[in-house]
Structure formats: C-alpha cells, structure tokens
Amino acid sequence: MVLWSHSYRAMAFSSLVFAPESRHTSATIVSRDVVSTVLSVVTLKPRTAALVEHAKMNHAATAAGTCRAKLAMVPPGVLIAEPRIRIRIPQSGTRVTWLSYNRAWAADQSAGQRSAAGAVGAGKPSCTMSQRKRYVVVGTGSRGIYMFARPLLTTYTEFCELVGLCDRNALRLEAARRMLQTDVPADTDFRRLLRKTNPDVVVVATQDNTHARYIIAAMSAGRRVISEKPLCVSARQCRAILAARDRYRSAGAECFVTHNMRYAPSVTQLKRLLDGGAIGRILSVNFHENLDRRHGADYFRRWHRMKSNSGGLQIHKASHHFDTLNWLVGSTPQTLCARGALMFYGRNGPFRHTRCMGCPHCGRCELFVDMWHNPQKKMLYLDAESADGYIRDGCVFDPAIDIEDQFAVLYTYANGVNVTYSLTAFASYEGWHIQIEGTAGRVELREVHDTRWAGGTSVVHGLERIAGRQLTLYSFREGVREIPVADEEGTHGGADPAIQRDFFARPADAPLTDRQAPLEQAVQAVLIGHAVNVSIARGGRPVDVQSLLR
Ligand SMILES: NC(=O)c1ccc[n+]([C@@H]2O[C@H](COP(=O)([O-])OP(=O)(O)OC[C@H]3O[C@@H](n4cnc5c(N)ncnc54)[C@H](O)[C@@H]3O)[C@@H](O)[C@H]2O)c1
Structure with a gap:
C-alpha cells in the first residue's frame, strides 16, 4: 500500500514524497531541497507513532537527494493516514518543523501515481509559487x-x-x-x-x-x-x-x-439526506440548543457577556444555527418574533466577586474555575491582562452582564417553512436537537454530550448512559432508519479540520464548495440574530428580518 505525502515550506521544501516500500517498514523521502534529518513520523489516524530509527539525508546540504527512513511500529501494508513528518532544516538555524500530509493533493494525485508505487521522486508538486x-x-x-x-x-x-x-x-x-x-x-x-x-x-x-x-x-x-x-x-x-x-x-x-457547523459530520449527513429528497419538501423545523453550565458559563465570563461586544448569544452563538437552518432550508428568513431573558447568570447569582481568581466564594460556587493550570492559557490571557484589562475568568454573576441566557424564537422563511428555535445557556446537559418535518417523512438529529468538569465528573450524574449522536429518518416509504454518521477527528467534531481543508488546502481561486459561506449568506445569519434582539427588546413584537438591510 502506498502512502503519499507532499508539502511545501517556503524555503525548505519544494517537493516531498513519502512512500513505504512494498515489503517492510521503511520509507523513502525525497526532497529537492535541504533537509538534514528526519526525526520522526507520527500518524494521526490510527494513533500509531511511527518512530524513525535511522534517517539521514544522503545528499549534500543544497542538492536534491533521497532519505531512507526506517519506521518502527508500522506493519507492512498498513495505510498510515495523515502522517506528519518531523524534519530538521539546517539553514533556518537548525529549526525543527513538521510537514503534514496533504489530503487534497494526495486525492488528486493518487490515481495517477498509484501505478508508480514506491518510485522515488514520483510525486510532482501540483502548485506553483504564484x-x-x-x-x-x-x-x-x-x-x-x-x-x-x-x-x-x-x-x-x-x-x-x-x-x-x-x-x-x-x-x-x-x-x-x-x-x-x-x-x-x-x-x-x-x-x-x-x-x-x-x-x-x-x-x-x-x-x-x-x-x-x-x-x-x-x-x-x-x-x-x-x-x-x-x-x-x-x-x-x-x-x-x-x-x-x-x-x-x-x-x-x-x-x-x-461557518463550521456546516462541516459537522452529522450536519453534512443531514444536508445530504435533505438534498436527496429523503423527506420530500421541508415543511417545518424545530431546533433546540442546550449549553450546559460548564460550556454555557464560559460565555458569561468574558467579552461575550456584553451585547455591544457579541450581539448576545442570539448572534454570537445562534449564528451557527441560523446559518445552518438557512442552508438546510434553502430560503430567506422573513418575519420573526422572540422572547428572551437573563434567568440564571448575572444579577441572578446568589453571590459574586470580580473574578474566579482569588474569589472568596470558590468553595461553594458550582461555576468556579481555575484556568491558570493551563500554561498556554495563562500566557495568552492572565499574563497579557495588563495591556488591555481583558479578564478571562470574570465572575458569571456580574450584575453588569446584559445578554440573555435563554430565548425562544418563531420565524418563517420565504418558502413558507416555519421554524421554532430555542437556546438555553444554563442547561442540565449539552447538546442539540433538530427535527425537520417534510412531505415524505421526518428526520431528527439529536446530540447529547457527556461534558465533564475539570475533576472528571459528568455535569449530570448518569449522562454517560445517554450521551451520543443519533440521526434518524422516519420515512413514509422506508419506515424508520438510523443513519450512520462518521466519527471525525479534530475540534468541533471534525468540523474545524474539514473547513480548513476547504479554505486552505486548495488554491484560493478554486471553485467554491457549497459549504463555504459567501458574504450574503453570512449576512442572513447575523440578520436573524439581530431581529431576535429587536423583537425581545420590543416585548416579542414581529420583526421583518429583511427590512433590517434597508
Ligand atoms: N467557529 C467557532 O466554532 C468559533 C469558536 C470560538 C470562537 N470563534 C470566534 O472566533 C473569534 C475569536 O474568539 P476567541 O475565542 O479566540 O476569543 P479571544 O478572546 O480568545 O480572542 C480574541 C482576540 O481578539 C483580540 N481583539 C479584541 N479586540 C480587538 C481589536 N479591536 N483589534 C485587534 N484585536 C482585538 C483580543 O485581544 C484577543 O486576542 C470570535 O469572533 C469568535 O466568535 C468561533
């Protein structure tokens, strides 16, 4: 089995091919520029570390050359998915760096290059400097x-x-x-x-x-x-x-x-079902977002908690969901009304201090956090506070907090689809539930996350038993069917690496994919959130969403 890796670095690389040879666990790495030592090869999926036992470039510092690296722990014939290759570059002050497998390039190239399995130098860069x-x-x-x-x-x-x-x-x-x-x-x-x-x-x-x-x-x-x-x-x-x-x-x-929610594997699958006509024409949607007290509280510790900074959770958080709904329904939001309030955080708290660090109530506050054990967080926020006064662990019961922590929305799309949406930021468990009813059936997506406090206990005891993700199709033609959803690696359930690949692993002028949100679509997500704010401020009166653009 052949594995190709290719990467550019501005000065160090113009081309790299990584191909385990047919019988054993060695790899050939070809560089047209300067690499002195291959230090290790680490795979992301499956999590197998392939240590390079012997790897020295056999060419003079500036000439093109070949490096034979012997990989331990990689049985012959195993596909090493998404390898990262650690190399030493002598000219850059002996900098150690990583090269990553480029899936997009590999996919493009694989058909043509598989036949040249193992051939040194078979990989040709697909990208010019321009x-x-x-x-x-x-x-x-x-x-x-x-x-x-x-x-x-x-x-x-x-x-x-x-x-x-x-x-x-x-x-x-x-x-x-x-x-x-x-x-x-x-x-x-x-x-x-x-x-x-x-x-x-x-x-x-x-x-x-x-x-x-x-x-x-x-x-x-x-x-x-x-x-x-x-x-x-x-x-x-x-x-x-x-x-x-x-x-x-x-x-x-x-x-x-x-808009990375479009890239969540479950949402991608849901979109595929809808586009494939699994439930016919969409008639109505219910969407409920629950942020538990671990995750939800984080929006009340820092800048998000002031509406002037974030537009409230209506815009900051719900723009994920409104964009996803716009994308799934494929229409433009029209009239909306909403109600919301600050029910749990802010002035509702039983006690308060300025921040968690040094808080006299830390022993009895369920939302107390000590985030400075994490050295990177400390360096980024605590150690930088003196420059702008940005406090990362502010008190969630600060009476100045002016965003809502619960709201409910009812709105209609131009194609007649009615949506009910709610967000609760102090929920007993984290997750979301979308129900879409159509002319030929219904589809439901439900995610329950077993969020853990720092000590490792569940936010609610017993949550681990029901945690998980379920995509269910209720079809008048086919009956009830569970739809499998792929587990992807990476933050936000694999959505982040997927969106990065769309934007950064292709030439900038490559045709847009359906999931890359252009300006007009991003505007619509903000407009719904803004309309929610306006309607809440007016006691739930209807707002014409599109009129906000005029
Ligand atoms: N898509 C997602 O899933 C997702 C997840 C988290 C955050 N975000 C978004 O990413 C952005 C950053 O969030 P974050 O969590 O990193 O916040 P953060 O507070 O950690 O970082 C924000 C940075 O912006 C800087 N900043 C503030 N005002 C500035 C100004 N006027 N000029 C220049 N810099 C300024 C701050 O100093 C800070 O370094 C936000 O827009 C947030 O909504 C998206």
Whole structure:
C-alpha cells in the first residue's frame, strides 16, 4: 500500500514524497531541497507513532537527494493516514518543523501515481509559487492561534504562507509568536501590518464587534477576507460590509465566513439526506440548543457577556444555527418574533466577586474555575491582562452582564417553512436537537454530550448512559432508519479540520464548495440574530428580518 505525502515550506521544501516500500517498514523521502534529518513520523489516524530509527539525508546540504527512513511500529501494508513528518532544516538555524500530509493533493494525485508505487521522486508538486497566497491573521486569541495561525504555519503550507499577525494586545501578540514559534511580523496596527506584509488574504478572528472594521479595512485595500463567525454583530455593520464589498469588488475585495457547523459530520449527513429528497419538501423545523453550565458559563465570563461586544448569544452563538437552518432550508428568513431573558447568570447569582481568581466564594460556587493550570492559557490571557484589562475568568454573576441566557424564537422563511428555535445557556446537559418535518417523512438529529468538569465528573450524574449522536429518518416509504454518521477527528467534531481543508488546502481561486459561506449568506445569519434582539427588546413584537438591510 502506498502512502503519499507532499508539502511545501517556503524555503525548505519544494517537493516531498513519502512512500513505504512494498515489503517492510521503511520509507523513502525525497526532497529537492535541504533537509538534514528526519526525526520522526507520527500518524494521526490510527494513533500509531511511527518512530524513525535511522534517517539521514544522503545528499549534500543544497542538492536534491533521497532519505531512507526506517519506521518502527508500522506493519507492512498498513495505510498510515495523515502522517506528519518531523524534519530538521539546517539553514533556518537548525529549526525543527513538521510537514503534514496533504489530503487534497494526495486525492488528486493518487490515481495517477498509484501505478508508480514506491518510485522515488514520483510525486510532482501540483502548485506553483504564484498559487501560494500570503495570509495575515488578525486576532491572536485561542481561535486565531489554533484554528488559523498554527495550521497555516504547519499544515496548509502548499497553498498558504502566514506572513503576519495582528492583535490590539501587544503582550498577547508576543505570546502568540512564542507559542507558534514563528518570527513573522506582528503589529498592533493593522494598516501598518498590511503595508509591511502585503498579504493576499486577511483572516479575522478578533472579538465579534471588531470584525467589521478589519473586514472593511482589508476589503478597502482589495484583499480577500476570511472571517470567523459571526460576520459582525448588527444589521448596520452588515450594511457597511456589503457596501465596502460592492465598492471594492473590482479591486479584488471578497469576504467569506467560516461557518463550521456546516462541516459537522452529522450536519453534512443531514444536508445530504435533505438534498436527496429523503423527506420530500421541508415543511417545518424545530431546533433546540442546550449549553450546559460548564460550556454555557464560559460565555458569561468574558467579552461575550456584553451585547455591544457579541450581539448576545442570539448572534454570537445562534449564528451557527441560523446559518445552518438557512442552508438546510434553502430560503430567506422573513418575519420573526422572540422572547428572551437573563434567568440564571448575572444579577441572578446568589453571590459574586470580580473574578474566579482569588474569589472568596470558590468553595461553594458550582461555576468556579481555575484556568491558570493551563500554561498556554495563562500566557495568552492572565499574563497579557495588563495591556488591555481583558479578564478571562470574570465572575458569571456580574450584575453588569446584559445578554440573555435563554430565548425562544418563531420565524418563517420565504418558502413558507416555519421554524421554532430555542437556546438555553444554563442547561442540565449539552447538546442539540433538530427535527425537520417534510412531505415524505421526518428526520431528527439529536446530540447529547457527556461534558465533564475539570475533576472528571459528568455535569449530570448518569449522562454517560445517554450521551451520543443519533440521526434518524422516519420515512413514509422506508419506515424508520438510523443513519450512520462518521466519527471525525479534530475540534468541533471534525468540523474545524474539514473547513480548513476547504479554505486552505486548495488554491484560493478554486471553485467554491457549497459549504463555504459567501458574504450574503453570512449576512442572513447575523440578520436573524439581530431581529431576535429587536423583537425581545420590543416585548416579542414581529420583526421583518429583511427590512433590517434597508
Ligand atoms: N467557529 C467557532 O466554532 C468559533 C469558536 C470560538 C470562537 N470563534 C470566534 O472566533 C473569534 C475569536 O474568539 P476567541 O475565542 O479566540 O476569543 P479571544 O478572546 O480568545 O480572542 C480574541 C482576540 O481578539 C483580540 N481583539 C479584541 N479586540 C480587538 C481589536 N479591536 N483589534 C485587534 N484585536 C482585538 C483580543 O485581544 C484577543 O486576542 C470570535 O469572533 C469568535 O466568535 C468561533
């Protein structure tokens, strides 16, 4: 069985082929540039570590050459899925780095190259340097680092090159550079960084209410933008972003939003069922989102808890769900009414302090957290507090909290589909439940997560017995059927690596996939959340969602 790996690094690699030879556990790695030592090969799936026992490049430092690496623990004929190859690069100050298997490239190449099994040098790079785009990441909090900067630096190097980092907090910016082990330019001034680095693409992963300013600034400079969800926090910001895109489109401005829920394996499967006509025409939808007191509380510890920062959970959190519903139903939201309140956190708490660290109530507060055991979190947040006063472990019972922790929504799509939606952020268990009724049947997706407190106990005793995921089709033609859903590796149930592959493992000008959310679709998700806010503020009165764009 042959396994191909291919990756680019700006200076170190132009091509790499990794092919276990037919009979035994050795691999041949061909590099046209400079690699001194192969240190190890680690596979992600299955979790087998394949240690390189003997690996030295047999070529002079600057010439092309071949390296034979003997892999322990890999039986002959086993497919090593998604290997990562650790190499030493002498010119870069003997830097140790990782190369990752590029699934997209491998898939493209496999048919043609399988016949050349094991042939040294059979892999040809599919990408020219002009297809590699320069990326800047704005916002070096946890999402900016783990979802974007690190994968861009280590995994998606064939089509992407990280050239700069930006954050308003200089200390966090420096912490991010240390964590990423990179010396790419970092600046608190976005426009200066743009001038310095001249990126093709700007990735925005800042606090939600600041997305709009970076999206607009980047598009005004004719750049492509990939923004975290939500696109922004208000209809006014949506209008400004749309106007900027229209104005600078001819200069290259465009914007996409990483709505990763579309990539969750269960949602992907659900969409497939609906598109395949499994329940006929959709007639109505119920969607209930439960955030338990471990996960839900986290939105009340920091910036999300102020509506001006996040648009409330209606936009910050529910934009995932509203986008998914728009995508599944395939229509435009029209009239909506909603009710909501702050029922559990904020002023409702029995006691309060400013933050968990040093809290006198820690012994009796079920929501107390000590997050500073985690050295990376400490470096990123606690050690950077002095620069901007951002407190990561704020008290969830702070009376200043102004977002709702429970709301219920009723709205209608242009195609007549009625939706009921609810979100509860203090629920007894974590999970969600979607029920979609159609002309030919019904489909239900239910997920229950057995969330654990830091000590390892379930949020609710006994939850482990019912935790899991169920996708069930109730078809008038076929009867009741459980639909299998693949288990994927990676954060958000495998949704994050999947969306990364769509955006970063293909040339930037590759045709869009159905799951890459363009600006207009991202706008619709924010508009529903904004309409929920307006309706709640008006005591549940109906709001015309599309009128918010005018
Ligand atoms: N898709 C998902 O599943 C998912 C998950 C988590 C977060 N997110 C999104 O990712 C983004 C970041 O979330 P996070 O959890 O990393 O938050 P975070 O608080 O850890 O990081 C936010 C960063 O933005 C920076 N920032 C704030 N205001 C800024 C400004 N005006 N200019 C420059 N930088 C500024 C902060 O200093 C911080 O470093 C948010 O938009 C959030 O909604 C998405």
